[in-house]
Amino acid sequence: MRTLYLVRHGNYIPEQDSPDDLANGLTALGRRQAKLAAKRLARLPIAAIHHSDLRRAAETAQIISAALPDVPCRATRMLRECLPGMPAGMDESFADVPADELADGVAQIDAVFARYFKPSRGERHEIIVAHGNLIRALVLRALGAPGELWMNLDIHQCGISIVQIVPTGEAQLLAHNDTGHLPPNLLTFI
Numbered sequence: 001m002r003t004l005y006l007v008r009h010g011n012y013i014p015e016q017d018s019p020d021d022l023a024n025g026l027t028a029l030g031r032r033q034a035k036l037a038a039k040r041l042a043r044l045p046i047a048a049i050h051h052s053d054l055r056r057a058a059e060t061a062q063i064i065s066a067a068l069p070d071v072p073c074r075a076t077r078m079l080r081e082c083l084p085g086m087p088a089g090m091d092e093s094f095a096d097v098p099a100d101e102l103a104d105g106v107a108q109i110d111a112v113f114a115r116y117f118k119p120s121r122g123e124r125h126e127i128i129v130a131h132g133n134l135i136r137a138l139v140l141r142a143l144g145a146p147g148e149l150w151m152n153l154d155i156h157q158c159g160i161s162i163v164q165i166v167p168t169g170e171a172q173l174l175a176h177n178d179t180g181h182l183p184p185n186l187l188t189f190i
Contacts, residue, residue, distance in 0.1 A: 004126055006135045156188060
């Protein structure tokens with residue numbers, strides 16, 4: 001059985017001031033959120049940490065990795081933020097988004113799900129540090145729900161969703177947007 005802990009990155013500096021295509025990193029608040037998520041995840045038998053190569057996710061993963069020093073930590077473009085398709089009832093709001101960008105987002109979700117959401121040999125626990133839209137779409141896919149509902153879910157920064165993949169390949173959502181490790185004054189979406 002494989003258990004995936006989907007962690008949204010911490011609070012970050014707005015992208016409009018980004019020096020490059022990796023966007024900006026965490027704020028002091030984001031680092032606090034990540035440290036609290038790390039403290040919670042450090043108690044688990046984690047085998048690997050996978051993360052987006054965008055700066056805010058990479059910095060969150062590095063903080064989590066510091067609490068799990070013997071666990072490999074791998075960056076990949078595959079886990080970058082995306083638009084996972086046209087959201088239900090939002091055609092007018094998304095009219096300016098090129099169709100190929102939406103199609104690329106759907107293809108990305110398909111690739112991420114195929115890569116990570118599969119059974120393992122024996123029990124395996126892995127962390128994926130990524131972005132809100134990606135996590136929302138993956139949670140819907142795990143539930144077998146329509147992908148266009150991704151705007152109907154949300155996840156706090158450093159919120160944790162837990163998905164278990166049973167030996168038959170079916171996914172079970174154990175938790176979504178769990179923030180029990182964060183005090184109320186540290187709950188943020190942006």
